[in-house]
Amino acid sequence: MNWIALLVAGIFEIGWPLGLKMAQQPEGNKFGWIILAVVSMTISGGLLFYAQKAIPIGTAYAVWTGLGAVGTLLVGIFFFGDSANVLRLLSATLIVAGIIGLKIF
Numbered sequence: 001m002n003w004i005a006l007l008v009a010g011i012f013e014i015g016w017p018l019g020l021k022m023a024q025q026p027e028g029n030k031f032g033w034i035i036l037a038v039v040s041m042t043i044s045g046g047l048l049f050y051a052q053k054a055i056p057i058g059t060a061y062a063v064w065t066g067l068g069a070v071g072t073l074l075v076g077i078f079f080f081g082d083s084a085n086v087l088r089l090l091s092a093t094l095i096v097a098g099i100i101g102l103k104i105f
Helices: 002-023 030-051 057-080 086-104
Strands: none
Touching: 002 030, 002 057, 030 057, 057 086
């Protein structure tokens, strides 16, 4: 259950940079996007807190930030036109490999 909580925390870790990015857009509800960012931060942090009860802190933090970083990178590529060059994707793959390694070992 702790690993599921950590994975969900990593997904919510994507929500707050997305909310802040969307709040910068000229159209739309800036306040609503900021609320999304704050709620995402709160849920993400709360689930990380829960997950650390059974998962070592270094592993939990690395997985949490790694999922957030790679997820946010993918959101940027798919929705904001960020660069998807080979070296960026290779770097993201190395982050995922590190996360898997932390889980296995």
